[in-house]
Amino acid sequence: SALRQSTGLHQRSRSSAASLGLQRPGDGLIRKPTSDPRQYKHTTFASGLGVLAVQDAEAKTTGFAMAVEAGMLEDPPDFQGLAHFAEHMVFLGSEKYPNTSAFSDELALHGGQHNAYTSSDSTVYYGQVGNDGAEKALDIFAQFFISPSFAESMVDKEINAVDSEHKKNQPNVHRRMYHLLRSRANPASPAHQFTTGDLDTLKRQPEKDGKSLVEALHAFHKQNYCAKRMHLVIVSSASTDASIELAHRSFDAVPAATDETCPPRREYLDTPMYSHELGNLGRHFVIGTKGSPELWVTFPVRPLRHRYKELAEVYLWSVLGHYGAGGLKALLLQQDLSQTYTYEAETTVAGTMVTVVFHLTEKGAADPDRVLECFFAYINIVRADGVNDRLLDDVRRLHQILFDYREQQASELAVVQTLAQALTEYPPEDVLTGGSLVDRPNDSLVRELLDALVPSNMNVALVSPAFDESKAPHHERYYNFGFSEAPLSAALVDRWAKASGFGLRAPPELAFVPRKLDLIEDSTGDAGPEVLVQAGGVDGWWLGMAPNIPLPKASLQLKVHFPAAVRSGAEDAVLAALHARVVQRVLEQPTDMLATCGVSYTFADLSDGFELSFAGFDEHMADLVALVVPAVRDPGADASWAFEQARRQYVLDLADVARLESHQHALEAFESLTVRGAHSRAALLAAARDPGRVSLRAYRQLLATWFSKDTRLSALVAGNIGRERGRALVAEAAKGLGVRSQGVVAPTNLASAPRVVRPSQTLEARLPNPIPGDPNSATLVVYQFGVPSIADRVHLSLLGEFMDRPVFEALRTERQLGYVVFGYVSRHHSIVEVRVLVQGVREAPDTVEALAEETLRKLTKLVDDMPAEELATRRHALRTELSKPPARLADFAGQYWNQILEGGENCFRRRAMQVAALDAENGTSSRLLAAAW
Ligand SMILES: [Zn+2]
Incomplete structure (x- = not known):
């Protein structure tokens, strides 16, 4: 697909609500997967607007999306980047709802969020909102497509966000190359144009030529955002008829389109993009x-x-x-x-x-x-x-x-976005x-x-x-x-x-296309994991089938715990990272066919051990475990060449500083400063380049230490694997890893000292932006909160939801500090932090820092003044989110996995306890929230 440009970097995704039950395909017109229990109904309104309603019994919120058949390829030559700029402007007010933050505020109040992106072919707007807020949110949403404001004052502000977005993209080698190759396309094809847009292409140059950006926006909207080229999707637990009724109430105001006012979008399939005649091929x-x-x-x-x-x-x-x-x-x-x-x-x-x-x-x-x-x-x-x-x-x-x-x-957010895009x-x-x-x-x-x-x-x-x-x-x-x-x-x-030879041959047929698709019925249900084995250094747990994810798939999570204190310097961190790469390299060929056929593994280096996960169709999972696990312990004879290749690639990757943006470098540097055992990029690079510290010999020695007699293993089996098969898998893994410890893995042995450093006073660190020629600065302001209680978790979750809008409004919309503006609450190992992150060229970090702190000070007053009704609505939205069943197998297992590693079964009910804490506080003022803040 196209390189997408999204306005939504400030949005963070949340966990989910959809789920499955077995049902035959083919209800109605829309063909769907065997395992998809949702109902789909498509209709076309009198205006020409296409509407797809989806009923998902497990949906806890309402998802909605509008896809417009107009993208970067529709840009007028004299306003390159206009489709993308329209995407930025559409959400900023309409004639009926002129307040630029009306939509965001309504969504935020009901635990919702929204986002949008522009691709070559389409522009997709999407969001989700608590069911109580759906009617109002959809009415505001509809007006963006009926009569958007495109107010001059907002245009002048938002153009800076787009300009900043492009400056953020400029150093990116992939974007450069993609653009360079496309820029050579046939001038008669719109593929050759510059797509993001900046201050020059959208404003300065057109103004010099006597053209108005505001007028261009209105003309673009009128021409391209017409009913026959728009597709609305609604997903909720309501019936498809009810959702279509809901759509009628807000979207019947979309002006009717005819073939004259809204002709089908233009295609250029007969205009070659490249040819020898054009001189742009070869x-x-x-x-x-x-x-x-x-x-x-x-x-x-x-x-x-x-x-x-x-x-x-x-x-x-x-x-x-x-x-x-x-x-x-x-x-x-x-x-x-x-x-x-x-x-x-x-x-x-x-x-x-x-x-x-x-x-x-x-x-x-x-x-x-x-x-x-x-x-x-x-x-x-x-x-x-x-x-x-x-x-x-x-x-x-x-x-x-x-x-x-x-x-x-x-x-729901992901579902509606995919469906709306597909309708274009x-x-x-x-x-x-x-x-x-x-x-x-x-x-x-x-x-x-x-x-x-x-x-x-x-x-x-x-x-x-x-x-x-x-x-x-x-x-x-x-x-x-x-x-x-x-x-x-x-x-x-x-x-x-004429090239040939090298012993190459055409690929074989696919050996592992799944055939065994029957489902087990065993499950621990809502009770959380049950012990499979706790002996011989192995701590194994089992979940069985996720009640709402009945698929012939499974997940197996393994963590190998190193003996205490085997890892100290940067060279050990490099060797551990290289081990992950070596294992992947030597297993690439043997495991490739299994991965193609839907069962794969990941192997990651953690600072106190390794994590190995298997996921996918369960039929051949044991085959994969048998291939992977021995190589984790000993990558074998191939390790020597794989190690040297991995080391060289690791050095290249670390040296490639332009692969990250400056705000990601800031986050990385923050991590190396505040986390015990973490190392800076420079320290890792120095170690990796020094053959006296990082060598094949040192690697082999360290491998022997890691898999010594004190090695222990934690495991969790979930999905379509019964207890006996699960026990056999865990035993196979323990044997392959050479787990020999005599003791039982007690939870207290696994809990490590707090990883995040607590400074004795305010700490400020500065480093130059390592990206050559990048004019951006990034500023990260972090407040540490320590290890949260259940009540703290609830309060900080509420605060995290609440602070997103005020920070975004103040620092991005009002101050125009840059395209990347985040205000959020973050888990950082065992502690919680409140963070503000800004990247841009507009102000120096000192000014940004002062503005960020000022915004957070104002947050105190906003929390104090929060009306009881709003607090109740926000609590309800958080409660809905906390009570959602996981929609994916990885989430189902994931909700227990960290707790198995951290402290065992006492915490399996953490989410339920948070819901209880929320309920206990219901009816009280924002005092408790303010106190936590
Ligand atoms: Zn954008």
Whole structure:
């Protein structure tokens, strides 16, 4: 999909409410997964507005979204970035509700939130709100599409937010490269335009030409935000008819559209984006980076916009995604040219581009031509072999099963957003299946795509740390960087076209497409985990089937606890991080086919041990455990080359400071200052570069210490695995890890000392923004609250919800300090913190800090003055959130996992205790909240 630009960095996602029950598909017109119990009803209002209502019995809030068939490709040439700017402006007041914060305030009061994003093809506005607030919120929401204010004073403010957003994006190498390649597209196609917009493209230049941004906004809205090009989605526990009635009450005021006033959106599928005639194909670009080298290859292919039922590109993905022996990935690793690569097809109204991005090693960066030779040797062999009908059928079956048994999204917010976006791409009956199912396998279309992946039909771009930008012959004006551009050498193109050999062969069929899909009935229900085993250094727990997530899937969580004090210096932290990478590297090939077929693992380094998680279809989970666990203890003979590669890549990654934004660097630095055992980026980098501290020998020694006789294991099994199978899995894991401790793992042994440092006085730290040429500053103000009681948790949750709006309004909307403005309450290991985070170019950090503190001081008064009615509404919203059953297996297990690691079963009821604490306080004033604050 497109690179999305979201206004919503200040929003944080919440846990969820949707869930499942088994039901046959096919009720009504809309095809849905076997396991989806929701009801769907689509209708078109008299105005032409499309409306999809979804009834989800488990939904605790009302989700709503409007997708508009207009995106960055609709930008007028004289107002580049206008679609995105309209997205920013739409939520800022309407004729009926002129107050710019009316919508946000209404949502916040009822525990809701909203967000929006602009893609190439569409703009999607979405939100969720407590059911009591739905009627009012939807009426305010509807007016944004009927008569938005676009007030001049707000335009002048918000343009700074967009300008700041672009400045935030400017250093990002991926955005630079994406824009550079697109900027070369056919001038007759809108794909070549600059999409984010800034002060120059939206205001300064048009004003010089006598054009008004406000007028342009109104014209854009009138032309593109018309009923036939808008799609409304509502999700709630109410019946679909009731939701459609609700929609009528607010959205019947949307002006009726005719084919004349609202023609179908323009498509450019007959306008080639790139061709040799246009002179923009067969080009070679180089841009610089302070980070890792990359090689981008991009191919224009037949437009796939109306071919979604064939979904031919997924065959390509199974070819490129095959990491086993004889595959491209294995070859690139063996030749030490590329660690990994990503691939995507971007399909829009302007056409379809297939892009492959290789993450290069130093050797690959020195010889990118050889990377392409390997790539084309593989594609040539796959093409010569012809389309494998059995593989195509496996891919079709796999996609059907992944679709039928997919987990629900975590919130109404996520559900409505996905559905609304899909309605701009697919007809209503395919809104769930479009892009997911291979309805009409078509080997000739697959063949056509393979035929387009040839060296004579591509552009190539290198992201190179060696490129000297100061000597660059060309300059990109919107992102402000130097680059070089030249035609690809004809001799190379010829050589790649004939590339072959290397022992490459076409990928095999899929071996692990799930077949065993029956469900167990065993479950501990609401009682929380039950002990499976507590002996021999193993602390194992079992949950069984999540009552509202009946899927043939499971999760197995493992934590290996190191013996106390085995880790001290930065070199130990580096070696632990490298171990995670080495394990992943040596297991990549053996586990690849299982991952493709829906069961995968993650392995992460924690400062006091390792965490290993398995998730997905349970049928082959034991096979995966048997592959992974022994490699965690001993990565084997392959560890030597994997270690050296991992170390080099780790150094490159850490040195690539432009991969993060300045506010992320601030958070990272804060972490290294305040958490015991954490190390700064500089310290880690110094250790990783020093072969005297970080070596294969030191790694092997440390591995032996970690898995010594004191190693202990915690485990939790959840989902479609019964007690006996669960016990066997945990035993297998303990054996594979060599857990030999004689003692029982008592909870008190697991509780470690507080991780977050408590300074004796106010602490201020400064570091220069490490990103070269980045004009942004980031300021982070943190208040520590210590370890919270149950009542504290409730109060701080309320405060976190409450402070979001005032901080955003004061620092972003009023003061225009920047695009990134967060005010939030955060768990930080065992303690809680209140934080304000700002990134921008407008004011120096000293000024920002003073403004942040002033805003927090005002918060005290806002809390004191909170009317009883508002407090009750906020309590109700929090109660709703705390009582939601988890919608996903990972959340179901996750709600107990930390408590198993922290303190055992006493805390399993933490959420219920918080609900009880809330109920006990009901009817009281905001005094308790103010006291906590
Ligand atoms: Zn934006």
